[in-house]
Amino acid sequence: MRDARRHGVSGIATAALVGVLAAAVSLPAVAQSPAVGDPIRIGASLALTGDAAPDSKLVRDGYDFWAETVNAGGGIVVDGVARPIELVIRDDGSDRDQAARLVENLIAEEDVDFLLAPWGSGNTNAVAPIAERYQKLMVAPLAASDEIWEQGYRYLFGVLPIGSTNMRPLVPMVQDLGLTRVGVVTTDDLFPLLAAEGVSQQAKDAGLEVVVDEIYPPGTIDVGSLITRIQEAAPEALAAPVDVADALVLLRQMKERDYLPPILAFSGATLVPDFLSNAGADAEGLFGITYWSPALPYADALFGSAADYAAAFEARFGYAPTHDNVAASISGYALQRGIETAGSLDTTAVRDGMLSLDETTVFGQMAFDERGVNTGVTTYVVQIQDGTPVIVSPADAAAAAPLWPIPGWSER
């Protein structure tokens, strides 16, 4: 009996083996799929822990989603060989020096083919010189600081528009609403300062009065004196391009003081899941800035439509994607399109390939100028209405009208 069972098992195993071999032999002939080659190794240092972790997680998920989507389709075809993506991600603990060391290590020791950048301008600025020194192509999802793109980096590309333009679309919206008094407050950090200067300048150029213009240290526990200054200036619209943690502190302490400007706009923070889950109902009515929404009529060959991207992403990660996620995925996709256009992994060829791109993706238009900046992206103002972010400006893309003033704390 035992022997019979053993024979039975081995018999099945033999049959299966024969089948697999037959399939392996016949498959290339039938499907004409390219041979599977070695993976393309793409390195990144991300802040998986520390201050920048909430933002960096969005980037990581965006990278993973791109790599998984590509690999599900077999990989990137280079010279007739389908090569899967292998992401090599290291945790820099939100320490920029550590990020620089890790990137050097990724290039010199781990032998990666290309690099994707960390979250944020400051971190990208810290690692870009290393990539430049080793002549490795690096694509940055969220490095919008103007200065980075004035350094003349040859091997750095970025998928976002430059930062000083970030909050500018707020100005025409405020004008359309007939408001004249605006305020700008921000933390003393690379991107926040640029976005603040940009919107402040734009407001002045448009003839609006900038009644309060303040900078404060990131991570401040007590923003009481800042709120006093804002209250005294009484802006009708306040722009605050600060990160998620600082946005939560500012919002919380405004609530303690029972104060809220008629319009309060953070930048991308308004849409970050970590912000929305922590702010809860307090986020209602807040304005924010985004480069992307699943409702926009964008599409590409890899992800399908913007709505498809959103649905597949949410199914995979359990939360609705923000523009940070998409920017990260598109950074990978930009590299992919560069490689496909070049037909090789040679850095110079891929760089030329990326510079020649001018096409639509789920993130909007993608076309890089000589600095490596994507000049195709449009910026939108969103507002949290009934718990959901909706585009409220510019008018031609708006899904709803901006609601203001934001209901006060006692009216909720």
Place this chain on the structure above:
Amino acid sequence: MSQAIVNGILTGGLYAAFGIGLSLIYGVTRVISAVHGAFIVIGAYLAQSAWMAFGLDPFLMVPVLLVIGFGLGYGVQRLFIDKVMRRRVVMTITLTFGLDLIAVTGILLVFGADLRTISVPYASVGFDVLGARIPLVRLGIFAVAVILALGLELILRRTQIGTTIRAVSQNRTAAELLGIDTGHAFGMAHGLAAAVACGAGALLALIQPLQPFMGLSVLLIAFAVVVLAGFGSIAPVLISGMILGLTENLAGLYIGTEYQRLAIFVAYLAVASILPAGLFGRRFYAH
């Protein structure tokens, strides 16, 4: 102006609560404890977890945290710091800094890196007094911080263990000759210090989003408070906390918000270089 003064005093109470334990530990054991910020952050995370799991108000969590903090502080003192206390100061700093790294990594493993906040239903409740807004939450934080400070003072002045701690801090050798278990006394001192730190953590969780690495900035504030007060006494620590809170808020209002944190450390440096014993002179618990 009145708003800045109210803010400064209310926040200063919390800053004092950060500093009190550090001051006690140094006053009694002569150890500069870099792990103190971690006790505060642990308290904050536990308060946030209790809030998430049971909806327990952070103010009600304070007594629980006092007990937990006491156990942690006593354990850290007896298990680790005791071993190096008579060594050079660099040894104790290295040890406590190492413990801090372990604590932060532990927090990260247990709680993850996501931001965590507590949003109590009375967050927007407050009173208007003389043109200044006094948020109920801030008033509560201030009151609990002061109660913690006064409670610590009472324990040190009026109880047997307080007397023992003061005796040990005054003259360790003499205390040992009298048969006092100095290791236990040091453990009790560190336990009391960590208890207040853990309790203060619940207060911090009410105003700041929690991140595993936030301990360092809290520790810096605690150091500034203690340097201003002079190591080793409690009432000056309370006053120093408020002076720093006021400095921060008035600088923010009149000089500019970008200088408010700088103002704290300028005050710290000024006092440390001009009055190295602190604003209130050198006065230890024993005196």
